[in-house]
Amino acid sequence: MMPSVSLSLAVCPTTIAPTPAIRPPQHTASLCTAPHYSRTGAARKEHKTSSRPKPISKESPWRAGPGRSLHRCRYRCRDHRRTSRGALTTNRRKPHSLPDVTVNPVIISSHGKWRQLCRRAAQPHAGAAMMMKDDDDAGGSMEPRSCSESESEPEAASTSPAAVDLEQCPAVVDLEQCPAMVDLEQCPAVVDLEQSPAVADLEQCPAVVRVRVEGSVFPVDRALLASSCEYFRALFQSGMRESRQEEIRLQDLSAHGFLVALSVLLGSRPLLSADEIVQVIECAAFLHVPSVTEHLINIIDSDNCLLMYHTAATYGLLDLFKSVALFIRDMHGDLKDDLMCLPQEMISYVESLIPSSYVVVGTHSPSTELLQDTCRTVCYLDEEDDDWKVVTTLPLDASTTMAGVAVLDNKLYVVGGVADVSKNVVDSGFCYDPESDSWSMFPSPTQLRYNASLLGHEGALYALGGEFQRKPMASVEVFRPTRRTWSPAAHLPRAATNVPCTKAMNRVFICLWRPKDATEIYEYVPKRDQWELVTTLVRPQSYGHFLASHRDNLYVMRNGPDDDFLRCMMDCYNLTTGQWSTIPGQYEALLTAAIRGDSAFTLNRRVTEEYAIGRDLRWTSRKLRKGFPRIGTMWTFLLRLPRKEREPLERGFPSGRQELGRHAAWTLDNQSTCIH
Incomplete structure (x- = not known):
């Protein structure tokens, strides 16, 4: 069982005057529960997707159609309703099936429309909330109203156990004492209130706002909410009375989420x-918190991908929906049987996507x-034809000898490399776009280098270390394709060449060694532009020479005994x-491991081997395929290649310059022009 954040809540019986509430639309139906999936995709254990029901509108295109059922998936649903005096009641209903969708579905929220506060407060005094009527109401219209309209229910608010005295109630959550929280003073995400333009009136607004959810109170830095959450940013900029009050109530959200x-x-x-997962997806969709969505994307794995896929579609979290669908497409062979739990339209959407291919x-x-060198080709493994x-x-003009090779946004980049035995560095970079099947050129790093490592991360390429004129370097440069410029970054802890590097949970890690017994792992923190030591591995007469990642695990491949170095x-x-x-x-041939889903692909001249990464962290051989008929250093990676007929390696040699593909010339005005 994965570790989770624990929360202990209590409710104080003391009541005070009603506090204006900010509430999303009331739910009218319940969301089905979904099975929990094992590492291999098999249904392992049932879990409720939420402790509270989530709506599926009768008029929504996600409504379950006649005869729709979940093959092999059992569901139980509960509807929670509040009485006029705030009491919580539970009613049992018949189980629902997952709803139907259309082909290439438009992802919407559970009540059929996006629940959003406003469009980032385009008007300085726009209403703070857009409350949507249920689709069953007459007209189905959408009307804006102030949060203060919640005062129309004084009887319910005055007697509700959720309205408690902050000074007397011990249920108030203290961020400094909560183990799930990080100290605000040490967290770089906290923005200085005086420098934040998101607050309408800095002098009249308190620096800390209390957010009440399900009877629990969370004191939070107002500037943190304004800078990280579109919902609160719009509220604070609205100019309404609620934007300056010290307490804000959120209803129908989970306190734990x-x-x-x-x-x-x-x-x-x-x-x-x-x-x-369900509670956090609901919270991220309603409050519009991009960083929470990014975290959900970073923890996608074979155990939770199907649950995330359905829940993200239900709540309209589009970025998460697309990322999970691509992950499921890459693991389609392992999850094919369990996909039958989903509606056919959702399955069709996954199958319409392009899977990742193993490229070398x-x-x-x-x-x-x-x-011409007819061997100068980029190849991929056709797994069906082996x-x-x-x-x-x-x-x-491109060279992959001692070059840096990486993939960023499904494009292949080649930087550096030597042109001859004198190690003269190629002074241009090359980029291949599979979508247009063309090459383009871009500037080389400010400091020419070879034997450098190249890594793509969050829209940027990082050139790490390397050497020039036979001298190792510690310098790091960053290239952003949108700006088409290189800029310096924090130097490596020490000079190094061929630096092993990888990404795990959207974090950058490198492996350095101190001969002869210590291997150190460092993490690069882009926000602070610095390298931080994570851990040190001590092994006699050994150093790490390759780094791979799977889930939240870093695998360090190192040389074996002295008598069997390979x-x-x-x-x-x-x-x-x-x-x-x-x-x-x-193991053999782990110097070029590329991980896709729960599989690791490695190759040499004799065999291409696929390993299954098990729950016990072992790599177990799953399938053997044809080896790659080349010698020398190999770079392997994953690319999504458009579907079309391609020539086998033995018959794929071009016969003239016209067949070498296109590459762009870099001009002074930073405009690319293609030449044939």
């Missing part, structure tokens, strides 16, 4: 259970038109627990 979302805002990275490029020097096929041919041994470091594990056994 809000607590987890708040901990993410404060820098925590918790792993979530099935119930917590070897070591090649620049070529000429007269002396054969290597040609994706594209390298441009004549055989690899592995150690695993878990980012959540901070513990090392030694993986028993020895």
Whole structure:
């Protein structure tokens, strides 16, 4: 069971005058529960998706159609309703099936429309909330109203146990004492209130606002909410009375879900259970918190992907929906049977996406038109035909010898590389776009380098270390394709070449060694532009020479015994627990591992081997395929390649310059023009 954030809540019986509430639309139906899936995708255990019901409107395109049922999935639903005096009642109803959708569905929220406060407060005094009527109401119209309209129910508010005295009630949650929270003073996400333009009147607004959810009170920095949450940003900019009050009530949201979302805002990275995933998705969709959505995307795995897929569609969290659908597409073979739990339209949407392919490029020097090297190709593994096929041919001027190769936003980048035995560096970078099947050129780093590592992360390329004129370097440069410029970043802790690097849970890690017994793992923090030491591995006469990641685990591949250097041994470091594990056994050809879902692909000249990464952290051989018929250093990665017929490797050699593909010339006005 993955660790989860715990919360202990109590309710004080003391009541005070009614507090204006900000509430989303009342629910009219309940959301079905969904099964929890094992690591291999098989249904393992049932979990309720939420402790409270979520609506599926009768008029919504997600409404269950006649005869729709969930194959092999059992559901129980509960409807919770509040009486006029605030008492909570529970009614049993017949189970619902997952709703039907249309092909290429438009993702909407559970009541058929987006629940949003306003459009980022385009008008300075616009209404703070847009309350949507239920689809069953007459006309189905949408009317804006102030939060103060909640005072029309004085009897319910005055006697509700949710209205408590903050000074006398022990149920108020103290962020400093809550184990799930991070100290506000130490968290870089907290923005100075005096510098934040999101607050309408800085002099009249308190620095800390109390947010009441399900009878629990969370004191939160107002500037943190304004800078991280579109819902509160719009509220604070609305100019209404509620934008200046010290307490804000949120109804029909989970206190535990809000607590987890708040901990993410404060820098925590918790792993979530099935119930917590649903609660946090609901909170992220209603409050519009991008950082929480990003965290959900970072923790997608084979155990929770189907639950996230359905819940994200129900609440209209589009970014999460797309990311989970792509993940499921890559693991379609393992999850094919369990996908039958979903409506056919959702299954069709997944199958319409392009899966990731295992791609490799070897070591090649620049070529000429007269002396063409027919081996200068980028190839991918056709898993159905068990054969290597040609994706594209390298441009004549490109070199992959001692170059940096990486993928960013489904584009292949090649930086540096040497042109000859004198190690003259190629002074241009090359980018391949599979969508247009074309090459383009871009500037090289300010400091020319070879034997450098290249890593793509959050819209930027990082050139790490390397050497120039046979001298190792510690400098790091960042290239942003949108700006088409290189900029300096924090230097590596020490000079290094061929730095092993990877990404885990959207975090950047590198592996450095101190001969001869210590291997150190550092993390790069972009917000602070600095490298931080994470852990140190001590092994006699060993150093880490490759780094891979799966879920929240970092795998360090190191050389084996002195008498068998080519055989690899592995150690695993878990980012959540901070513990090392030694993986028993020895492995071959792990220097080019590329991980897709729960599989790791490796290759050499003899065989391409797919490993299954087990729950015990071991890599178990799953399938053997045809080896890659090249020698030398190989770079492997994943690309989503458009569907079309491609030539096998043996017959895919071009015969003239016109077949070498297109590459763009970099002009002085930063405009790319294609030449053939």
